[in-house]
Amino acid sequence: MPTSIRSLAPILGLVLVxxxxxAPEITSFVDNPQMKSLPAEIQDGIRKFLLEHSGxxxxxxxxxxxxxxxxxxxxxxxxxQIYTRRCVQCHGSSGDGAGPQAAYLYPRPRDYRKGIxxxxxxxxxxxxxxxxxVRTIKQGVSGTSMPSFHLLKDPEVQAVVDYVLALTHRGxxxxxxxxxxxSESKFDPEVGKEAITLIKGRxxxxxxxxxxxxxxxxxxxSEHIAAGKAAFxxxxxxxxxxxxxxxxxxxxxxxxxxxxxxGTPTRAADLTSGMLRGGQQxxxxxxxxxxxxxxxxxxxxxxxxxxxPEMAWNLVAYVLHVSGRRRAGEQPPSGSxxxxxxxxxxxxxxxDQPE
Ligand code: HEC
Ligand code: HEC
Numbered sequence: 225m226p227t228s229i230r231s232l233a234p235i236l237g238l239v240l241v242x243x244x245x246x247a248p249e250i251t252s253f254v255d256n257p258q259m260k261s262l263p264a265e266i267q268d269g270i271r272k273f274l275l276e277h278s279g280x281x282x283x284x285x286x287x288x289x290x291x292x293x294x295x296x297x298x299x300x301x302x303x304x305q306i307y308t309r310r311c312v313q314c315h316g317s318s319g320d321g322a323g324p325q326a327a328y329l330y331p332r333p334r335d336y337r338k339g340i341x342x343x344x345x346x347x348x349x350x351x352x353x354x355x356x357x358v359r360t361i362k363q364g365v366s367g368t369s370m371p372s373f374h375l376l377k378d379p380e381v382q383a384v385v386d387y388v389l390a391l392t393h394r395g396x397x398x399x400x401x402x403x404x405x406x407s408e409s410k411f412d413p414e415v416g417k418e419a420i421t422l423i424k425g426r427x428x429x430x431x432x433x434x435x436x437x438x439x440x441x442x443x444x445x446s447e448h449i450a451a452g453k454a455a456f457x458x459x460x461x462x463x464x465x466x467x468x469x470x471x472x473x474x475x476x477x478x479x480x481x482x483x484x485x486x487g488t489p490t491r492a493a494d495l496t497s498g499m500l501r502g503g504q505q506x507x508x509x510x511x512x513x514x515x516x517x518x519x520x521x522x523x524x525x526x527x528x529x530x531x532x533p534e535m536a537w538n539l540v541a542y543v544l545h546v547s548g549r550r551r552a553g554e555q556p557p558s559g560s561x562x563x564x565x566x567x568x569x570x571x572x573x574x575x576d577q578p579e
Contacts, residue, residue, distance in 0.1 A: 247308045250281040253394065254318040256337065258402040269411020270401045277420065278394035281317045286386070288393035288423050296386070299379075303387030306380055311388075314369065319391030321486075329369045332488055336388060337395020339423075340485050340519040343502045348516035348524040351430035357385045359503075367499030396423050437510055438533035444506075444541040452542025455535050459528060464521070469495035469546040472559045485519045492521070495546045496556055504547070509540045 253274075259267050279285035284300050285292060292300070307315075314333035316323040321335035334341070343360050344352040361381055364372030373381065400419040405411060442448065456462060456469070464481070466472045471492045475481060483490045493501070502512045514536055516524030529536040549556065 247282075247305075250317050253281060253398075254316070254320055254322070256395065256398045256402060258399055262402060262405060263409070266405050266408065266411050269413075270398065270405065273401065273411070273413060273416045274394060274398055277416075278390065278397060284387065284390045284394075286390040286393055288397060288420055289389065299383045299386050300390060302380065303383035303385070303390075306376070306384045307387045310373065311384070315391075319388070319395060325369075331368055331490065332486070333370070335395075335486055336392040337399065338485050338519075339392050339396040339426075342517050342519055343508075343512075344515070344518055345435065345511055346430045346433040346515070347435060347526065348518055350433050350518070351427045353431055353434055354385060354389075357388060358382070361385065363503060365501045366503070367497060367501050393423060435511075435515060437507070437514075438529065438536060441506055441510075441540075442537055444537075444544070448538050448541035449545045451535070452538035452540070452545070455539055456542050459525070459535075459539075461539070464492035465495055466492075468556060469543070470556060470559055471495070481521045483520050490520055495543055496549055498547055498550050500543075500547055504544075506537075506540050506544065509543050510536060513539050513543070 255267075259270065262270070277285065277287035282304070284304060286296075286300065289296075308317075313323045313325045314329065315321055315336065316326065316333075319336040321333040323333065326333050339351065341352040341356065341360075343365070344350065344356045346353060346356075358381055360370075361376075361384065362372065362374045364370050364374075373384075376384070397416075397419055400423060401416060404415050404419060408415075456465075457467060462473075464471070464473060464476060466476070471494045473492070476491045479489050479491075481490050481492060482488070500509065500512075502508050502517070512522070513525055514529055515526065516522050525536075
């Protein structure tokens with residue numbers, strides 16, 4: 225044996241010097257739990273259809289976006305490389321938000337497969353526009369483990385958005401196909417094509433729904449803050465966020481709030497933390513209040529605010545005032561930290577872990 229090792233030495237040396245950069249090939253996705261209840265033959269049909277239209281993690285395709293051309297394929301390949309280096313440890317190679325680090329994180333990294341995104345400009349229940357994902361990736365999600373990737377170049381961000389969308393659409397397609405075949409005895413490729421059209425339609429519809437403020441942003445004064453506080457106390461905000469914005473309410477502390485679509489416990493934001501996840505800019509805060517936060521218990525206040533457009537900016541002024549309090553040197557009385565602990569220990573989604 226020593227001779228054969230000696231003959232390998234130059235190759236081993238080369239690997240050590242050059243390094244082994246090639247990521248291992250990942251040839252399959254983690255199944256959506258929904259698939260488990262289907263007969264094996266249908267599961268095979270769905271997997272084959274998905275392989276054809278969405279590829280594998282290492283060789284992705286995105287037929288939901290359209291038949292790919294060489295340029296789109298090249299971008300997806302670049303997106304995959306960036307994702308594999310910078311995102312996979314949290315969001316997982318299947319985009320299920322269950323990468324190796326995910327179990328230790330609160331909030332959990334996004335499971336893209338549901339097609340639900342939080343920090344969007346189209347309003348509750350809608351799909352994001354591309355720019356929403358670009359913004360989140362560049363800006364990060366303050367107060368969570370989602371880093372800011374502002375050092376990536378624009379084409380790199382666009383490419384990784386392509387890859388995130390490929391994972392998202394594959395997940396949506398898998399779920400839709402499983403749903404459509406619940407009471408079928410055979411896989412039907414025609415149903416597959418219809419599912420693609422349906423998902424495409426949902427995304428297309430949302431592209432026209434970007435909303436802008438109902439009135440121009442005023443220069444905030446103490447009157448805006450006082451009016452915002454009054455609205456905060458009377459319009460239901462305090463019920464979840466607490467009168468002082470810290471979220472020290474029974475529902476919040478008792479772990480009663482849940483992100484329904486992801487099945488993970490959550491809590492109403494501590495608005496005094498100084499770290500607004502959706503961004504600290506007045507327009508970002510406006511959008512969170514007016515459009516709600518998709519997938520979470522934070523409701524949209526679109527209808528209430530349409531009756532009273534000024535109230536929207538008053539609330540923004542108050543939220544920003546509360547959010548800046550600690551920076552201004554004020555120390556709110558210490559409160560319970562229990563919710564973070566209970567939430568962390570139960571933050572595993574129901575059955576989305578690979579087996
Ligand atoms: C250290 C863990 C971590 C890494 C690395 C990471 N993310 Fe995230 N990501 C998160 C967490 C946690 C959230 C959820 C934040 C929340 O729910 O408020 C998130 C959310 C997101 C969202 C959803 C935003 C929304 O509006 O719902 C996108 C898109 C995203 N990440 C993309 C990426 C991309 C692309 C990369 C790599 C370039 C990446 N992430 C790397 C942890 C991470
Ligand atoms: C049913 C409970 C509930 C009510 C009512 C509610 N919120 Fe929220 N709110 C939440 C939750 C939960 C979050 C955290 C969402 C997330 O990031 O997961 C949140 C987040 C926010 C954020 C975003 C904070 C950030 O990190 O960017 C703002 C701003 C906000 N709420 C303001 C308001 C205002 C103003 C009102 C009243 C007009 C209100 N909320 C009413 C539950 C609620």
